[in-house]
Amino acid sequence: MSQDYSMLGSRFGWRQQGGAASLAEVNGSVAIAAGWPLWRKMVAFVGPGYLVAVGYMDPGNWATSLSAGARFGYSLLAVTLLSSLMGILLQALCLRLGIATGRDLAQSCRDAFPRFLSLPLWLAAELAICATDLAELIGTAIGLKLLFGLPLEIGVVLTALDVLLILALQRLGFRYVEAFVIALLLVIAGCFLAQIALARPDWQALVAGFVPTSSIITDPTQLYLALGIIGATVMPHNLFLHSAIVQTRAYGKSDDNKREAIKLASLDSSLALFFAFFVNAAILVLAAAAFNASGRVDVAELDQAHALLSPLLGAAIAPALFAVALLCCGLNSTVTATLAGQVVMEGFLNLRLAPWLRRLITRLIAIVPAIIVTFLYGERGTGQLLIFSQVVLSLQLPFAVIPLVLFTADRSKMG
Known part of the structure; x- marks a missing residue:
């Protein structure tokens, strides 16, 4: 590996600056024996893709897809599909980088670029994580309010407890974190299957929605929502996270081991992201079938959508399913965003702190602005704020995508 870095010196100034692997406490913690049958190895690799998939369906996605479906029906399904395909490709590059080099994307940026360039990239990554956390904290707080009647301000503060949840699960093993996330994902999928069945969408219009139209670009409102969908789907923090958590598998260091690990991790990632798609x-289809079809094109707030579902679908259980799915999405997303914040901080700054302190700092970076915004806006305007946070994420994408493509396209780096 040191030879690879020296070969890059004349091209990108690549130098390995040392430091332990990201998430060192769980790195290589999931055992994979060379003699295992293929099916058992496939099962061992299930997990990281689903942690990443969580970011593709967080509360920011909800607000954006609800607004898109309510206002424009099924027409922005094409953007959801295209952004999901783009996400599958980018996440495949991330896991390749992590497995081939043993360095995550943040560490690779610190290795390759001078400090005056890597620090702005770190700030851009932190801004993206703050925008992500803002959406997730507010979404979780809304879920708590809808289910239990808690004020938004108290709900935002309670989301800080996810730090304790991550620590407790990781003490048991990283597989417990993955099992927790996958269990909540199954609950979310079940809730939406039930709601789609109640909504009875127009299947012909739904299929037609996957064909892109010129109005997506020519209509400023559609374009704004399309940018929000892209930012909500392909999240910058997921690129940093995936390149780190794929290294929790003890896949071996030979070239053959790495090639097999890349294939199995790619299968896990692709299936998980199709699930996220x-x-x-389903969120957009629900909004199109329930709100756009009934003329309620102004639905943009999550609590507003919750209140309207029962009278429009004619089932008292529909709002409860919506609230449960929202809360599960928010809990899942705050867990993975906290891990991503740890990866970014360790990778760019080589800053090693106690696990509980690292996660507390990462959470505070997001929870302070979330509390301020919640006190200022209250229940009004939270939907628009969620959509705006996703547009910010779409504008942050190049700062993560360009280095990722640069690194994974280089043979002397990737082997």
Whole structure:
């Protein structure tokens, strides 16, 4: 590996700056024996893709897809599909980088670029995580309010407890974190299957929605929502996270081991992101069938959508399913965003702190602005704020995508 870095020196100034692997406490913690049958290895690799998929269906996605479906029906399903395909490709590059080099994307940026360039990239990554966390904290707080009647301000503060949840699960093993996330994802999928059945969408219009139209670009409102869908789907923090958590597998260091690990991790990632695409499309379809079809094109707030579901679908259980799915999405997303914040901080700054302190700092970076915004806006305007946070994420994408493509396209780096 040191030879690879020296070969890059004349091209990108690549130098390995040392430091332990990201998430060192769980790195290589999931055992994979060389003699295992293929099916058992496939099962061992199930997990990281689903942690990443969580970011593709967070509360920011909800607000954006609800607004898109309510205002424009099924027409922005094409953007959801295209952004999901783009996400599958980018996440495949991330896991390749992590497995081939043993360095995550943040560490690779610190290795390759001078400090005056890597620090702005770190700030851009932190801004993206703050925008992500803002959406997730507010979404979780709304879920708590809808289910239990808690004020938004108290709900935002309670989301800080996810730090304790992550620590407790990781003490048991990283597989417990993955099992927790996958269990909540199954609950979310079940809730939306039930709601779609109640909504009875127009299947012909739904299929037609996957064909892109010129109005997506020519209509400023559609374009704004399309940018929000892209930012909500392909999240910058997921690129950093995936390149780190794929290294929790003890896949071996030979070239053959790495090639096999890349194939199995790619299968896990692709299946998980197709699952995320189903959930994202279901949110938009639900909004199109329930709100656009009944002329309620102004629905943009999550609590507003919750209140309207029962009279429009004619089932008292529909709002409860919506609230449960929202809360599960928010809990899942705050867990993975906290892990991503740890990866970014460790990778760019090589800053090693106690696990509980690292996660507390990462959470505070997001929870402070979330509390301020919640006190200022209250229940009004939270939907628009969620959509705006996703547009910010779409504008942050190049700062993560360009280095990722640069690194994974180089043979001397990737081997």
